[in-house]
Amino acid sequence: MKQRQLRHTPLAAAFALACLTLTASSALYAQAAPIRIGVVTPLTGTYAGIGQQVKWGIDLAVKEINDKGGIMGRKIEAIYEDEEANPNVAVQKAEKLFQVTKVDFLTGTVNSGSTLAVGQVAERNQRLAATTVSFSDAITGDKCSPNMFRVNAKAGMQSAALVEWMVKEKPSPSVFYLGPDYEMGRSTVAAFKSAAEKRGGKSVGEIYAPLDNKDYSPYFGQMRAAKPQVLYTSVAGNDTVRFLNQLSEFGLAKTMQIVGAAGTVTAQNMGAIGKAAEGYVTGAAYSADIDTAENRKFVADFKAAWKNEPDLYGVDSYGVVYFYKAAVEKAGTTDTEKLRAAMRGLEWQTPQGKKLMRAGDHQAVQDMYAVKVTNGKFQIIAKVPGEAAVGPDTCTRF
Amino acid sequence: MHGGACMNELLESLQFIYGPQIANGLAIGMAVVLMALGLTIIFGLLDVINMSHGEFYALGAYLAVTLAGQGVNFWFCLVLVPLLMAAIGYFTERTLIQRVFHSKDRHILTLLLTFGLAIITEDLFKLGYGPNPYKPESPIPGASELFGIMLPNYRVFLIVAGSCIIVAVWMLVYRTRLGAMVRAAAWDKHMAASLGVPVERVYAGTFAFGVALAGLSGVLLAPIYSVFPTMGKDFILMAFTVVIVGGMGSIKGAVIAGLLLTQVQSISSLFISPVWSEPLVFGIMVLFLIVRPQGLAGRLGHG
Amino acid sequence: MGDSVRLAVAASERAERISRAVLAALFVLFALTFAAVALVRGDTFFFRLATEALILGGVAMAVDVLLGYAGLLTLGHALFFGLGAYVSALVLKETPSFWLAMGATLCVATLVGLLAGVVFIRARGVYFALITFGLAQVVFKAVYNTRELGGSDGIIGVPQIDIPLGLLTVSASSPGSFFLLTLIFVMLLYCFLAWWMRTPLGRLLVAVRVNESRVPFLGFAPWRVKLAAFVMAAIVAALCGALYPMLRGLVSPELLTFQTSGNAVIMVILGGVGTLIGPLYGAALLTGLKSVIGTWTEHHLMIIGALFMLSVIFLPKGFAGAVLPRLRRYFAGEASNASLTKKDAGH
Structure with missing residues (x-):
């Protein structure tokens, strides 16, 4: 009997030890369990270039935060899914991230259709999400969701800044508009037009070209006949490359000041546009040459890590991780209800300066700039304070 | 007086609105015809709908961008790229199209195969060149005025070059021995084969020719329409x-x-x-x- | 002599029918096993993904009606899928009633199918493929630009409905029950189509594919047969599309893109053309692959494309096309054994 007991002792000890190690490691694990941020962004298709900036921005922020010990001692981990710029794929991937990967927070969508769709998925899964790219006013306006936040500037803020600069430069200018013919393109033009007309602008013509249009020269006849001082455009991506190049090929670019939406000329297509982009002015929430210590450091780190300049998508995606960090630290938890309360009215620091998340519609308020392309880079030529640009809160759902 | 004003207005609208519209339409038309020519020749002889024709066009443009990056002159590209593309086309026909060419539903099978090829190629462009667009410099910059119509010089060149290519293709198919062989094979392949036409090689050669035309359009149109992975669509x-x-x-x-x-x-x-x-x-x-x-x-x- | 030939034909048809039924039953079994596992694990995502696969499988089945039976390759079936989804979403936003949405979809799809069919079935072979491709593109652009249909943003906020089915009520918000409902619905569609293909009309369809010019000698107008198939394919795809907004709570114009049509064709080819059940296997395979590959590489298109090409070259009849002959031989052998024993008993 005694012998048997003796024989069993080492086994029991081993078992106890194993138990101990297990509990210890699981306790350790609980402490180190990472906070997961799901990123649903287009890695293929037309918007793949924007998705690239989103990924660069988030990866950089995640690395910085983890190097400094994470959020409340927990590391963060970004998990990517390709949404192919297709809302139907986006909802599927968002659901996967919420249900299977169990992410705590979701971001990354680019086209506003995907953002609205993902907002609905977040709502049905009782989780929070944010967009860093979509600028459709509806997202924080009539289609706002209590679970969706926007850390980037909306279309209305961009045109407010641009109009402010335009009327100072050319009092009561004649303006011609050319937008891509889909809902977003039309509403962007409409927003700019009404803002410009309120400040004494005269509208002399309006054209909508199909999305993925090959050739803009058919519209130049009308444009030349109208003799505008300013041309406003909201085409984007590859379309801008063609449009601006064709304008300068036809010698039209010299005759007027070209201005446009923030997504029209970006770091992705600027190289391809080349000289034809010179002198283009837009209202934007960011320029790499914002002269603050934070921004200089951000730009240097970004370039060191990715061999490319950050653009507004990169900086806003970088900023959303810090937004999340600030909110979690304020709430002391990742619980949805408490986190939402913390996010509302939150002020946080970004390379663009201090931003405020407005509680009423979940729209970030920030200073806006008029920026001009000079020697292939955006340079700030005017600044409009955030409160003046953001406009009234039109969200009625919460 | 009133009539004169009307007349003036009409002339003006002809000159400033219709004129440029027609001239630009002609340049776009040339681009479309160049694309359609290769497609129709391949179909005419092989009965194959080449769903990856657009991607071959894009490949031509990407080859031109790559060669230009190596310092190769645009005019030299205009010759070199179609030759490279012809080789690629010949290879594609021998390794892919021929595999299913003799089955009963070759219409559908070849269409599906080239559809699959298009999916892969588009992704390869993204892998090799990234998602962002390239814009080759126009080899003939500037614009000229013709009867009061402004047209960029390169578009004038495109219209002229396109016309020359169309005539050349026409001559090749209808006025040469090679063309006669192709037409014979299209009319009756068994008869042509018994008369000593190397039908298999004519098939591959024609496919290669169509692909080369797509590549040539890619080189020609890249300076106007820019180069990016989904341009084939x-x-x-x-x-x-x-x-x-x-x-x-x-x-x-x-x-x-x-x-x-x-x-x-x-x-x-x-x-x-x-x-x-x-x-x-x-x-x-x-x-x-x-x-x-x-x-x-x-x-x-x-x- | 004639009698024995008829007997042999009947026996081989019976073997064919049995093997198809077995393949269909296996699919249901496979789906139920999946459901059981997902239920135990309390999984929402995989249920919804599988439901989507079933819905897209239904669209692929419709494509197979045209491709496998009528010999018409459609490259624009997203059109009818999207039509069903939009009609259903619009109805559900007004009145959250399952039967109203399905009824409205049925009516609209029949009408649009008839109108489009009358024009399109005049086109043969590759013309048909190109014209369906073109129409779907044009309709996609039209929807994308129509503010009343939500434009590029699509329609969100489709309510999660309760579906009354006589005695019990199924909620679309419960992923498990909605999966089972979709499974039953798609399998009913399958059974109906399989039955339809055995009716004289279905047999005529095959006759038209094999030799269109001979069909008039039998006293039938080929175009009527093809039109019937076209309308049927439109209805099946639209009804499956009508389930989509119930599942996801939204529709967007991207449902109408070539991606959807192309994927349906890939599913048919991978699963087995001309088998009706094959496309469902193809849908399960493609959806599963996309979900897995998409997680570890952004170049998933390349892999799908390569797989598709390999399948076209080496396995042109797809999964079901490879399995069916084996099953058939097995059951034909069993049947002939049975009839032999019967004959012996008769003596």
Whole structure:
């Protein structure tokens, strides 16, 4: 009997030890369990270039935060899914991230259709999400969701800044508009037009070209006949490359000041546009040459890590991780209800300066700039304070 | 007095609105015809709908961008790229098309194969060159005024070069021994084979020729339309429409239909929202299918 | 002599029918096993993904009616899928009633199918492929530009409905029950189509594919047969599309893109053309692959494309096409054994 007991002792000890190690490691694990941020962004298709900036921005922020010990001692981990710029794929991937990967927070969508769709998925899964790219006013306006936040500037803020600069430069200018013919393109033009007309602008013509249009020269006849001082455009991506190049090929670019939406000329297509982009002015929430210590450091780190300049998508995606960090630290938890309360009215620091998340519609308020392309880079030529640009809160759902 | 003012207005609108519209339509028309030619020749002889034709066009443009990056002159690219593309086309025909060419549903199988090829190629472009667009510098910068119509020099060149290519293709198919062999093979491949035409090689050669034409369009159009992974989808619907209206496999039909349909699109966009000019062209195609399913002109080798 | 030939034909048809039924039953079994596992694990995502696969499988089945039976390759079936989804979403936003949405979809799809069919079936072979491709593109652009249909943003906020089925009520918000409902619905569609293909009309369809010019000698107008198939394919795809907004709570114009049509064709080819059940296997395979590959590489298109090409070259009849002959031989052998024993008993 005694012998048997003796024989069993080492086994029991081993078992106890194993138990101990297990509990210890699981306790350790609980402490180190990472906070997961799901990123649903287009890695293929037309918007793949924007998705690239989103990924660069988030990866950089995640690395910085983890190097400094994470959020409340927990590391963060970004998990990517390709949404192919297709809302139907986006909802599927968002659901996967919420249900299977169990992410705590979701971001990354680019086209506003995907953002609205993902907002609905977040709502049905009782989780929070944010967009860093979509600028459709509806997202924080009539289609706002209590679970969706926007850390980037909306279309209305961009045109407010641009109009402010335009009327100072050319009092009561004649303006011609050319937008891509889909809902977003039309509403962007409409927003700019009404803002410009309120400040004494005269509208002399309006054209909508199909999305993925090959050739803009058919519209130049009308444009030349109208003799505008300013041309406003909201085409984007590859379309801008063609449009601006064709304008300068036809010698039209010299005759007027070209201005446009923030997504029209970006770091992705600027190289391809080349000289034809010179002198283009837009209202934007960011320029790499914002002269603050934070921004200089951000730009240097970004370039060191990715061999490319950050653009507004990169900086806003970088900023959303810090937004999340600030909110979690304020709430002391990742619980949805408490986190939402913390996010509302939150002020946080970004390379663009201090931003405020407005509680009423979940729209970030920030200073806006008029920026001009000079020697292939955006340079700030005017600044409009955030409160003046953001406009009234039109969200009625919460 | 009043009549004179009217007349002036009319002249002015002709010069400033219709004139540029027609001239630009002509340049776009050339681009579409170049795309449609390769498509229709391949169909005419091999009965193959090449769904990856657009991606071959993109490959031509990417090759031009790559060569230009190595310091190769644009004019040299104009010769070199079609040669490279012909080799790629020959290889594609021998390794892919021939595999399923003798099965009963070769129409559908070859269409599916080239569809798969298109999916892969588009992804390869992204892998190799990234998602962002390239814009080659225009080799002939500047613009000229012709009868009061402003046209960039490069577009004038495109119209001239396009016309030359069309004539050259025409001569090659209808005036040379090589062309006679192709037409013979298209008319009756068994008869042609018994007369000593190397039918297999003619097939591969024709496919290669069509692919080379797509590549050539890629080089020619890259300075105007810029280069990016999904550019292959740009012209493909229009090119298909042109091939159907012109008559599948007809060179003459493709040229006429290509020029006419782009004019319809170009001029109609003065009156209706340009978004609807594409459905309009598509409507014409549907109408054609009902009234004249064989298209404007007969098939290659069939008159 | 004639009698024995008829007997042999009947026996081989019976073997064919049995093997198809077995393949269909296996699919249901496979789906139920999956459901059981997902239920135990309390999984929402995989249920919804599988439901989507079933819905897209239904669209692929419709494509197979045209491709496998009528010999018409459609490259624009997203059109009817999207039509169903939009009609259903619009109805559900007004009145959250399952039967109203399905009824409205059925009516609209029949009408649009008839109108489009009358024009399109005049086109043969590759013309048909190109014209369906073109129409779907044009309709996609039209929807994308129509503010009343939500434009590029699509329609969100489709309510999660309760579906009354006589005695019990199924909620679309419960992923498990909605999966089972979709499974039953798609399998009913399958059974109906399989039955339809055995009716004289279905047999005529095959006759038209094999030799269209001979069919008039039998006293039938080929175009009527093809039109019937076209309308049927439109209805099946639209009804499946009508389930989509119930599942996801939204529709967007991207449902109408070539991606959807192309995927349906890939599913048919991978699963087995001309088998009706094959496309469902193809849908399960493609959806599973996309979900897995998409997680570890952004170049998933390349892999799908390569797989598709390999399948076209080496396995042109797809999964079901490879399995069916084996099953058939097995059951034919069993049947002939049975009839032999019967004959012996008769003596």
